[in-house]
Amino acid sequence: MIWAQAHGRVIGSDGDLPWHLPEDMRHFRETTADCAVVMGRKQWESLPERFRPLPRRRNVVLTRNPAYSAPGAEVVTSLDRALDLVAGEDSWICGGGEIYAAAMPYAHRLMVTEIDLTIEGDTYAPEIGPEWHAEPGPWQTSRTGTHFRILDYRRR
Ligand SMILES: NC(=O)c1ccc[n+]([C@@H]2O[C@H](COP(=O)([O-])OP(=O)(O)OC[C@H]3O[C@@H](n4cnc5c(N)ncnc54)[C@H](OP(=O)(O)O)[C@@H]3O)[C@@H](O)[C@H]2O)c1
Secondary structure, three states: EEEEEEEEEEEEEEOOOOOOOOHHHEEEEEHHHOOOEEEHHHHHHHHHHHHHOOOOOOOEEEOOOOOOOOOOEEEEOHHHHHHHOOOOOEEEEOHHHHHHHHHHHOOOOEEEEEOOOOOOOOOOOOOOOEEEOOOOOOEEEEEEEEEEEEEEEEEO
């Protein structure tokens, strides 16, 4: 799974990302390039139309609505079906909060950007328990002035 979180595990606010961090967008693009990306219907809808489907990636969208249409993506109605679809491929779960929570038990790697910001949000990343381990990357400063670092967690 791949996400970026502010203090308190905040990942979203009002259907959107509550920050602008170009370096993290690039990190997301580079990490997920040529992989399958699995996302919830709300995350899909939060992508600007010109960026969806995410290019050079197999896009899989989860919804409980079997009639939902997401042009350029494959639509599935259960997490099991999504995971079956991408089995054997390099794939990333890329949100949002509902999908991260549901997929946490199946994940074997968590690529987490910690952002040094305190933000009021309404969507949260799952808690990362002691079964996970990462060597924190160095703190970096975005050209926007925001500090962030990247942690690549593996299951112990
Ligand atoms: N900081 C980050 O790295 C990051 C990454 C991604 C997203 N986000 C943020 O997260 C927020 C969106 O997250 P969210 O939790 O509100 O929504 P979400 O996880 O993107 O999507 C939720 C929707 O997914 C579908 N769904 C959920 N579980 C399902 C299941 N088991 N089977 C089938 N469909 C299922 C449902 O769609 P239907 O209602 O259509 O049935 C549900 O309403 C936004 O603010 C976004 O910007 C942040």
